[in-house]
Amino acid sequence: MTSRTWKIFIIVFFSLQCGKDIETLSKTPQKKPNNSAAPTTASSTPSKNKDTVYKNPSRQIRRLTLDLQNRLPSSEETEIYTRNIDTAESLTTFFLKSNDADSAMATLHRNFWDLWQPKTLEQLSATDAALRTAMTTASTDLLLDDPIKTLRFMISQDESFEKIFTKKYSLMEPSTAIFYNQTSAQGPDVDTNVVVYSDISRPNLGILSSFGWNASLPKTSGSKNYSGAAEAIRKLTCLSFNSATAHNFGQAGIKTVDSSLLSTASSHSSCTSCHNQFHTLAEGLPYLSSSTTLTNWLTYDQNAFSSGIYKGKSYLTPDELANLISADSRISSCELENVVEEIFQRKLSSLADQDLKQILFERWTESKNVRNLVSDIIASPEYQHQVFGSAGSITNNLSSVRVFGPAQWDGFIKQILPQYTIRNLVLQNPAIGKSAGNPEIIPLANLVPRQRLNGYEKQFIPSEIYTQSAFDLAVRIADAVVATELSSTALAQNRKVLSSVPDFDAFGATSTEVKNQISDTWNKWTSLKTTSSDYRISKLYSVYSESIQTGSTDLEKARNAWKWVLTSILIAPEFIIY
């Protein structure tokens, strides 16, 4: 029995066993947080209009699948769910227990993976010949994926969230082992290796000790460690120490940069709020090490500070430090907030949001179990309303609109182009003028507005930052699909997308075949049921008709035509909004 068959079987099984009216579900979360009254606001009150609740079941399953598994539902799943609309709860439960869900839940912790700054790695390797040799684009990508792999593994083991800071290992790929000064050490029961920190004298701080995570911190030179430390603390605690007065010595009452700075700073809250409370934490992080976090601050008067409050301070042992971090409620609160915002795709801002966060936090602190947390969030009235409620009934509430974010793009690309990742779409096909021997790597980082990479991400809902780049991404995905699926040897039966047009270059496809292919792809990607005579399909067919004119060979013409048809589908609101 294939895994797809298994899934269908399980869905059908649950469909038969666990019938529950979806309207009831929307009013009664499957795990009601702490038995407290759910926050009731205009934005979080479920719709009671049965007609609207049942209005668009295919869109509902699309949302659940994209949110909880980061992928599009198969047509079989959509079909089954549509026929068995009662099974929302069992379906949700099923989704949360799958392997895909482990990955999806790991990606919700964007603090641990989302700020990708390969420059740091370049600088790291610049001083180490062995690392420089080993650092290919592929290994860099894999290295940056280490934290998320580790997190995914811990979630799959139902480990407490706190343990991600106290685990003595990171998962790693064989090609990234050299970054950890390792050759190969077999890890837990996954297809990756493991690096044990005790073997290489690195602090035991769980995934925070991984190179991948540290590489995500913005520091562009050795003198920027202070920024890295501040950013690490900000990412972990959701607290900003970059207040207007934090480093304004004038406002702190310090007139000159001499020893008076020390005496004032050591008792001034704008200094000590960060330096005292988080000094140990910042200094414990690898590459933000020891005195550099304060040196820059202290250099205003080296002599004064050489005998200052931090001189000779002995830091906690790595294990103690790890425990300190894992027990810090600010960190778990921050992580909760991040996960909720990632799922809701909006900032938590209203008073009702704070109530909801409080309820979730109480349950979260009981178990620190990520799976339970996600389960609680999707059982909340807000999520239930977003997914199952009628958008029309909550006018002026933007939260009902969900947009393809990085996780959804990533999952989608994996579905149709298994050989690619969102981080790099390797463009090496003649159709776009790149030579096979010299592939151009387009990191996702290049597609994202710079401010996202520099730490402003808290301002945005996670998905929003990618909308500016959606067109670029769509073109690249479409390019990669046609390069993969249309060639002199390509057989239609082996294609994942263009399976309804003829073998090889598909240039001679009839208008019926083309329209069928367009409507097949449209329906699969949008979860809509559109016939090939629909006006949208006709409109897309006009894109095909125009684009097929461009190119010098049949293959070029066909690739061009399908590239723009697929791009058009990928930028359509019916696809990008879910």
Next chain:
Amino acid sequence: MKILFSLLTLIFSYSALAVPPKILVINVEGGWDPTMVFDYKGDIGGIATDGGALTTSSGLSWVSKSSRPSVDTFMTAEATKTIIINGLYTKGIGASDTIAQMGIAKQRTSEVYTDYMTWYASQVFPYLTIPHLLIDSPSVPGEFQGKSYQLKLDDVKRWTSESLQVPASVSDWSNWSYENALSGKSGTNLDTTKISTLYLNQKRNLSLRPVFSGLYNPALSDFKNRASIALTSFKNNLTGVATIRHGKPDEWNTRSPGTSHFTEQNTLYESLFSDLTWLISEIVSSDLSDNIVVVVRSNLGRNPLLNAQGGKNPWPYTSLLLWSKLWTGGKVVGQFDSNLMGVPMDPIFGSTGTGNKIYLTPDNIFAAIFSRASLSPSGFWLTPDPAMVLFQEATP
């Protein structure tokens, strides 16, 4: 009599201009050292300087040194249109360069508020496709972020090399499908606000890409390309305000210099002022010079003292340079004290002895510039006192 004259000047300054000026902002990232060009401190002990000599032309004073001939060339030629502001307090000395950038761009580190230029652009150029165009510059989020568009020169280069010709039918499809979604015809039944944002982004992607991709000139430096794109966008009424970066990100951060602080900043200043001279000639030849303001700003200043690495740490007081035909230049406003901190002054009359003395901040400067378009940030910013001293004519 002097006060009366100043008040008249003030009233005149607030009067509306027929067409609001376009603004070109040049970001010098990382923090320049004002003592090397803008304020001579070579005669003050306790401040490490690069020497040179104070020079004056048409009322404008600057630090002249033979190793920076382009500074002299620019200042001499453009003195009557140039204003230097010294002792400007940026709040920029923070934990990260982005925070420092926010300090100069909007004078507050909160991410909730928009930056000055986007606010201005949203007020006076709301009808343009890109009210505020940022090229390789930090976009500061806020209420008006839909009014700004971030463009990366690398993207323009890539678009040029890819020669991506988007078929008209794809643009048609995109417009059509989003209009359907907005009108509820597509079956999405979703809120329109976010769809509108997506629509705007898609339209920009589809319509601006071919516009910008044709603007990259490999024969020019990156800065000149950014400037050319900005000026072309002005001329084609694509944008009203543009913010561009000079040089590389954080290039002026000489905290840990490879050679020495002064050597590196000397090279950077020489390059900057050489480019500014080129820029002014481009502005003139583009027929934009009659109604444009050029702002050259740095997010930070640099510490009065050298550190152990031979560099200078960041410092919250800095300088700013303005160029425009819209005012009488040839003046230096504000000053640094002997500790290289700003000297509090009256933003209206420029007095440092009496009156309502404050530390000059970007708030005051930009409020004054925006007053040329009859805009008052009162009610939007916390401290809207416009530094009208900028526009005072010399007492007859």
